[in-house]
Amino acid sequence: xxxxxxxxxxxxxxxxxxxxxxxxxxxxxxxxxxxxxxxxxxxxxxxxxxxxxxxxxxxxxxxxxxxxxxxxxxxxxxxxxxxxxxxxxxxxxxxxxxxxxxxxxxxxxxxxxxxxxxxxxxxxxxxxxxxxxxxxxxxxxxxxxxxxxxxxxxxxxxxxxxxxxxxxxxxxxxxxxxxxxxxxxxxxxxxxxxxxxxxxxxxxxxxxxxxxxxxxxxxxxxxxxxxxxxxxx
Amino acid sequence: xxxxxxxxxxxxxxxxxxxxxxxxxxxxxxxxxxxxxxxxxxxxxxxxxxxxxxxxxxxxxxxxxxxxxxxxxxxxxxxxxxxxxxxxxxxxxxxxxxxxxxxxxxxxxxxxxxxxxxxxxxxxxxxxxxxxxxxxxxxxxxxxxxxxxxxxxxxxxxxxxxxxxxxxxxxxxxxxxxxxxxxxxxxxxxxxxxxxxxxxxxxxxxxxxxxxxxxxxxxxxxxxxxxxxxxxxx
Numbered sequence: 001x002x003x004x005x006x007x008x009x010x011x012x013x014x015x016x017x018x019x020x021x022x023x024x025x026x027x028x029x030x031x032x033x034x035x036x037x038x039x040x041x042x043x044x045x046x047x048x049x050x051x052x053x054x055x056x057x058x059x060x061x062x063x064x065x066x067x068x069x070x071x072x073x074x075x076x077x078x079x080x081x082x083x084x085x086x087x088x089x090x091x092x093x094x095x096x097x098x099x100x101x102x103x104x105x106x107x108x109x110x111x112x113x114x115x116x117x118x119x120x121x122x123x124x125x126x127x128x129x130x131x132x133x134x135x136x137x138x139x140x141x142x143x144x145x146x147x148x149x150x151x152x153x154x155x156x157x158x159x160x161x162x163x164x165x166x167x168x169x170x171x172x173x174x175x176x177x178x179x180x181x182x183x184x185x186x187x188x189x190x191x192x193x194x195x196x197x198x199x200x201x202x203x204x205x206x207x208x209x210x211x212x213x214x215x216x217x218x219x220x221x222x223x224x225x226x227x228x229x230x231x232x233x
Numbered sequence: 234x235x236x237x238x239x240x241x242x243x244x245x246x247x248x249x250x251x252x253x254x255x256x257x258x259x260x261x262x263x264x265x266x267x268x269x270x271x272x273x274x275x276x277x278x279x280x281x282x283x284x285x286x287x288x289x290x291x292x293x294x295x296x297x298x299x300x301x302x303x304x305x306x307x308x309x310x311x312x313x314x315x316x317x318x319x320x321x322x323x324x325x326x327x328x329x330x331x332x333x334x335x336x337x338x339x340x341x342x343x344x345x346x347x348x349x350x351x352x353x354x355x356x357x358x359x360x361x362x363x364x365x366x367x368x369x370x371x372x373x374x375x376x377x378x379x380x381x382x383x384x385x386x387x388x389x390x391x392x393x394x395x396x397x398x399x400x401x402x403x404x405x406x407x408x409x410x411x412x413x414x415x416x417x418x419x420x421x422x423x424x425x426x427x428x429x430x431x432x433x434x435x436x437x438x439x440x441x442x443x444x445x446x447x448x449x450x451x452x453x454x455x456x457x458x459x460x461x462x463x464x465x466x467x
Contacts (some may be wrong), residue, residue, distance in 0.1 A: 047431035054424035101441030112452025
């Protein structure tokens with residue numbers, strides 16, 4: 001494998017390596033290849049779970065209007081804390097599905113670019129992972145961890161809400177410090193969730209920017225192959 | 234004489250071999266026309282939601298100055314309308330992105346056919362894969378769910394208005410039945426709008442997956458054209 005270069009046909013491009021054989025997918029692209037669909041499927045299932053929780057909660061809300069019951073109220077508040085957790089964990093999986101699909105596309109460019117260069121038989125040039133790809137990967141992993149942490153936080157808030165209401169004797173009979181703790185957690189977790197989604201969207205943007213750079217590289221490489229073939233008649 | 238159309242199986246899915254390239258499908262054509270209007274409508278809906286949010290903040294300020302049934306009814310009416318309009322706008326924006334991805338798939342189909350025709354070989358075209366159908370179904374379900382959620386939140390707004398317009402004191406709605414109905418509907422309509430966004434995101438995931446498959450097929454086809462060796466046939 002030759003040292004890295006950064007120009008093709010006199011045009012500056014991504015740093016790349018020259019080799020005598022096509023390079024396969026890297027680890028992130030392999031993960032994307034296999035995980036894109038399972039992640040999307042899990043995301044859809046979690047979002048559907050959140051919808052079921054919402055319907056059960058609406059039913060409990062109707063029951064509670066008929067008269068106070070500590071068990072119903074505890075269930076209502078517990079589900080209220082769990083609902084955003086499930087919804088955003090679902091979003092996390094869906095965003096992961098999108099991110100892995102982008103990684104899969106990058107893998108297809110890498111393998112496909114190698115196939116085409118192999119067919120032409122004039123050596124292989126493969127771009128190194130650009131900084132945008134590293135930011136994409138790092139951002140995606142951080143966003144996933146933040147949203148999973150937020151889900152755990154919502155489970156904790158749900159426990160607090162349940163304990164606050166389960167022994168209540170009336171609508172004003174909740175354990176106030178537990179209600180306060182559940183509300184405090186719910187408040188800052190909302191900010192954390194939004195931050196996680198924002199980070200995911202940003203990293204997806206960097207993933208798309210990487211695709212653009214790879215397409216530019218491949219366009220230059222195709223031009224170079226065509227030029228070399230024409231020169232040699 | 235050009236060979237008749239026939240099908241073969243490849244690792245990317247069933248492929249049709251034709252004498253000439255095929256144009257875009259109905260879905261691609263619709264997407265070419267709709268992606269921009271969807272994005273514009275989404276932007277407009279989000280702008281309207283900002284306006285409603287400002288009006289809601291104004292109503293909250295009035296309510297803080299002193300309770301009146303009209304002020305409370307205004308505030309409670311604007312709350313679901315703001316949320317509904319905002320998410321409707323976001324759904325339109327995601328739909329616009331989905332249509333854009335469909336236009337990319339259309340461009341790959343059309344461009345792939347053009348390239349193959351230009352080298353005078355048989356034109357191999359990937360049939361619409363299952364992931365593309367999943368993308369379409371999820372996108373349509375997402376838009377429908379978002380419109381249903383928006384309609385439900387408009388209903389919540391009317392119920393909330395009727396519940397509070399006859400109120401005589403803070404915290405005591407004029408009509409308990411309408412208040413309860415507004416609360417119950419809002420309890421599931423608010424999550425439904427997020428579910429709709431989830432469906433649209435799932436659709437976008439499937440669309441990107443489809444694009445990766447189509448690109449993989451096209452790289453293989455380019456290699457076939459260069460080497461003159463068939464690789465994809467089963």
